[in-house]
Amino acid sequence: MNKYLNIAIGAAILLPASVNAQNQVDALRYSQVTGAATARSLSLGGTGGSYGGDFSSLSINPAGIGIYRSSEVMFTPTLRVNSMNGSYLGSSSSDNNTRAGIANAGAVFTSKLNRGRNQSSNGWQTISFGAGYNRVADFNQDGYYAGNNNQSSMTEGFAADARINGVSDNVVPPYGFFGYEGYLTDTALNSIPYENIIKNGQSLNQSKAWKSRGGIDEFTLSLGANYADRLMLGMTVGITSYKYDRTTTYYEGDASGNTNNDFDHLVYNEYLSTTGVGVNIKFGAIYKVNDYFRVGAAFHTPTWSSFTDVSDYEMDTYTENYKASLGAQNTDPHTYVQPTNVYSYDYSLRTPWRAVLSATGFMGKYGFVTADYEYSAYNTMKYSFNNVDAGYEQQVNQAIKDTYKGTHNFRLGVEGRLDNFSGRLGAAYYTSPYKNSDVYGGERLDLSAGVGARFGAFFMDLAYVHIMQKANEIAYPVDYYSPIGDVKYGNNLIALTLGVKF
Numbered sequence: 001m002n003k004y005l006n007i008a009i010g011a012a013i014l015l016p017a018s019v020n021a022q023n024q025v026d027a028l029r030y031s032q033v034t035g036a037a038t039a040r041s042l043s044l045g046g047t048g049g050s051y052g053g054d055f056s057s058l059s060i061n062p063a064g065i066g067i068y069r070s071s072e073v074m075f076t077p078t079l080r081v082n083s084m085n086g087s088y089l090g091s092s093s094s095d096n097n098t099r100a101g102i103a104n105a106g107a108v109f110t111s112k113l114n115r116g117r118n119q120s121s122n123g124w125q126t127i128s129f130g131a132g133y134n135r136v137a138d139f140n141q142d143g144y145y146a147g148n149n150n151q152s153s154m155t156e157g158f159a160a161d162a163r164i165n166g167v168s169d170n171v172v173p174p175y176g177f178f179g180y181e182g183y184l185t186d187t188a189l190n191s192i193p194y195e196n197i198i199k200n201g202q203s204l205n206q207s208k209a210w211k212s213r214g215g216i217d218e219f220t221l222s223l224g225a226n227y228a229d230r231l232m233l234g235m236t237v238g239i240t241s242y243k244y245d246r247t248t249t250y251y252e253g254d255a256s257g258n259t260n261n262d263f264d265h266l267v268y269n270e271y272l273s274t275t276g277v278g279v280n281i282k283f284g285a286i287y288k289v290n291d292y293f294r295v296g297a298a299f300h301t302p303t304w305s306s307f308t309d310v311s312d313y314e315m316d317t318y319t320e321n322y323k324a325s326l327g328a329q330n331t332d333p334h335t336y337v338q339p340t341n342v343y344s345y346d347y348s349l350r351t352p353w354r355a356v357l358s359a360t361g362f363m364g365k366y367g368f369v370t371a372d373y374e375y376s377a378y379n380t381m382k383y384s385f386n387n388v389d390a391g392y393e394q395q396v397n398q399a400i401k402d403t404y405k406g407t408h409n410f411r412l413g414v415e416g417r418l419d420n421f422s423g424r425l426g427a428a429y430y431t432s433p434y435k436n437s438d439v440y441g442g443e444r445l446d447l448s449a450g451v452g453a454r455f456g457a458f459f460m461d462l463a464y465v466h467i468m469q470k471a472n473e474i475a476y477p478v479d480y481y482s483p484i485g486d487v488k489y490g491n492n493l494i495a496l497t498l499g500v501k502f
Contacts, residue, residue, distance in 0.1 A: 106132015
């Protein structure tokens with residue numbers, strides 16, 4: 001695999017000057033969601049398209065609400081133990097974090113429509129209304145990797161951006177501004193560390209560290225009904241809430257030991273806070289073929305979302321005697337650079353549409369086997385910049401089409417029952433959304449297990465999920481001949497659902 005990413009691959013960064021910095025990476029972040037939120041669904045590999053009677057189905061196949069025969073209230077606290085292993089230019093590193101949260105909470109209210117002496121198995125049997133919240137994506141993550149580089153410097157990207165977009169801090173992100181004001185490029189906009197260190201056969205110590213928090217929460221309003229105990233229909237209106245906070249720190253330092261080559265080190269920080277809200281609709285149906293087999297289908301519209309980004313940047317550089325050699329009045333080797341304003345930008349994003357097919361085979365009262373297939377059209381994501389920066393909008397939307405493809409996702413679960421107790425196993429495989437998956441990675445495998453118990457009206461479910469994913473990411477803030485950081489995530493999730501039926 002090519003360890004250096006040419007500018008032509010990462011098309012969205014060094015585009016013509018723009019007041020915004022949204023790109024295809026951000027679009028994917030806000031588009032990768034899962035519907036599973038209850039411990040039962042999580043332990044069954046995230047399935048929920050055809051067995052029904054579980055609150056997660058409101059975000060997977062809303063027809064599952066038609067399976068309910070009684071009302072319930074429930075909630076699911078979670079504990080996430082995330083680990084990360086990074087490999088960068090032959091060096092390895094690791095990081096981890098632990099966070100508690102709430103995966104979902106909600107209620108389903110069911111009314112029988114066919115009552116009395118003349119109760120019949122024909123016609124509409126029940127109608128159910130559900131309302132609540134599911135966390136469909138989690139952004140809590142810490143990461144770090146470092147290595148020694150004798151091929152390139154991140155300051156090359158700063159110099160390239162200065163040549164293309166100038167050195168004003170009106171461009172977001174203002175890479176050219178930082179390169180020039182931080183004495184990393186000379187007046188001819190050449191890269192000083194690159195020319196004085198890398199070109200002379202020496203090397204740089206580099207690292208990247210990040211910390212992100214937040215997630216995507218979906219607030220659901222669902223309506224479902226049961227016809228003749230054969231056909232279940234449902235619809236969900238989902239209101240999504242987005243919150244993403246990220247701090248990223250890049251370090252680059254002279255590894256030569258030479259204190260007279262005009263560069264010692266730099267520390268560059270990026271801060272991003274994103275909030276957003278969106279709406280989508282899900283339609284679904286489940287058909288009971290017989291007492292042993294059900295099939296389901298669902299369609300999720302795109303989520304039409306509005307976002308606000310607030311970003312800030314700062315950089316410290318230490319350039320030894322470079323200022324003095326220029327005849328500058330201030331010869332302090334340390335330079336602190338920060339733009340005059342915090343940047344804020346409003347924009348819209350349309351996320352992918354999805355389709356889900358599912359089947360469940362029952363083993364009488366002893367349990368079932370269930371499977372979901374999901375197609376997600378990531379190449380249909382689209383930005384709208386409100387008739388501002390039309391050129392950039394066109395280019396970044398084209399970058400989305402060039403970078404992403406539809407994914408084929410498979411989820412499988414098995415539940416065994418004995419009296420009031422259940423045991424569960426599950427697995428899920430999500431294919432990479434990237435056309436060039438050899439470069440970017442992106443595949444994901446989940447393995448899960450869980451147990452459940454029913455005590456009269458009270459029920460509880462416990463799940464454990466191990467999530468394995470590999471991602472190859474750009475190591476520089478500017479994707480200009482950037483090395484690739486190989487990142488492997490081994491995240492662990494423990495979820496406990498507590499509920500009461502009435």
